[in-house]
């Protein structure tokens with residue numbers, strides 16, 4: 001999975017193109033992620049249960065990760081993700097731009 005929870009990502013397609021946000025949840029099987037402040041949808045709801053307010057609420061909908069680019073914390077640029085193996089055999093993500101290990 002190229003995008004993980006707590007990554008900062010840039011939206012590169014769709015109505016939120018150009019916005020940045022932090023990944024709240026990642027769904028590796030679906031290749032989707034929920035990003036803070038991105039891809040809001042209006043949802044009608046009734047009060048009750050966990051929801052205190054009735055009416056229309058804004059909810060962040062999952063966005064396909066092909067619409068996202070990872071922001072590299074090292075070079076601070078949107079980048080494609082590569083993979084490499086550490087000496088201990090661990091597979092880690094690297095920034096294709098600055099070649100730094102991301103995690």
Ligand SMILES: [Zn+2]
Pocket residue numbers: 072073074075076077079095096097098099100
């Ligand atoms: Zn980088």
